[in-house]
Amino acid sequence: MVQEEARDILDRLFIKRRLPDYSITARDIVTTQLRLGLQTVVSQLMGDQDNAPPALSSTRLRGPLDVPSLQRAADYLQQRAVESAASWFAACALIVGDSAAGLGAYRTALLAVVEPYVNVDEHDFLNALQQGRFPELDRALEGVKRSLLTAV
Amino acid sequence: MLSIFALVVLFIVCVAAGVYALIARKASAAVVPVSVAAESEDFAALSEAQRCDVIFAMGDLEGERSRTLLIAALDDPSPTVALAAAHVLARNGCLKDLEGYARSHEGARTAELLQMVSLLT
Numbered sequence: 001m002v003q004e005e006a007r008d009i010l011d012r013l014f015i016k017r018r019l020p021d022y023s024i025t026a027r028d029i030v031t032t033q034l035r036l037g038l039q040t041v042v043s044q045l046m047g048d049q050d051n052a053p054p055a056l057s058s059t060r061l062r063g064p065l066d067v068p069s070l071q072r073a074a075d076y077l078q079q080r081a082v083e084s085a086a087s088w089f090a091a092c093a094l095i096v097g098d099s100a101a102g103l104g105a106y107r108t109a110l111l112a113v114v115e116p117y118v119n120v121d122e123h124d125f126l127n128a129l130q131q132g133r134f135p136e137l138d139r140a141l142e143g144v145k146r147s148l149l150t151a152v
Numbered sequence: 153m154l155s156i157f158a159l160v161v162l163f164i165v166c167v168a169a170g171v172y173a174l175i176a177r178k179a180s181a182a183v184v185p186v187s188v189a190a191e192s193e194d195f196a197a198l199s200e201a202q203r204c205d206v207i208f209a210m211g212d213l214e215g216e217r218s219r220t221l222l223i224a225a226l227d228d229p230s231p232t233v234a235l236a237a238a239h240v241l242a243r244n245g246c247l248k249d250l251e252g253y254a255r256s257h258e259g260a261r262t263a264e265l266l267q268m269v270s271l272l273t
Contacts, residue, residue, distance in 0.1 A: 008243075011239060011272050012204075012236075014272065015272075016232075018232045019200050019230075
């Protein structure tokens with residue numbers, strides 16, 4: 001359910017970014033439902049069953065996780081506003097993979113870019129999404145493509 | 153006497169059937185298409201971004217009316233709004249509607265639309 005909700009938001013954002021001069025708004029990047037879903041998944045992964053909202057559905061993640069980042073994500077989700085970058089940080093922290101290469105390296109690069117925006121005004125994050133250039137993410141994404149091609 | 157009574161009953165039944173047919177025809181002709189047309193006019197008056205938002209919201213609704221409006225939005229002058237409609241239709245499993253549209257709207261715009269939808273689904 002969280003995966004579907006996140007995918008839906010990214011699909012809609014992809015479509016609306018094709019509009020000329022479209023300005024991204026907070027509701028384009030997160031919904032309350034997604035935020036609650038992420039909070040549930042992260043809290044349960046971190047073993048905080050008491051503070052986790054009721055599970056929406058079963059959750060299955062396969063592969064190495066970055067536990068310190070997940071812990072920070074849990075804290076951010078508790079403390080920061082819905083429209084902050086906390087949800088995106090949590091979504092990035094949920095990417096599974098070895099840190100050395102491929103998806104794990106991409107996760108590390110994403111977390112490094114997104115984390116500074118968690119503590120600033122949400123408009124700065126929206127501006128970064130709208131206008132920011134992140135060559136380090138492009139390079140990491142190329143690494144993901146290479147590792148996927150190697151696996152095939 | 154009996155035949156006159158039967159004729160009167162037959163006359164009454166015919167009149168009732170005629171009135172019913174007239175009312176039913178007026179209802180189907182006046183209510184649904186005019187309402188859809190009005191909605192279409194309202195929809196066309198919105199900005200591209202607003203039209204996308206309406207389409208995404210309609211995607212969460214089930215029913216023939218929202219499906220009809222989504223199919224109509226495939227012909228939107230904005231390719232992005234049309235993509236939004238195609239994406240929502242595909243996500244909701246209305247692939248036959250997209251296939252039907254593709255058959256009746258061959259061309260570069262439709263080909264690109266379907267290519268983009270396949271990327272998203």
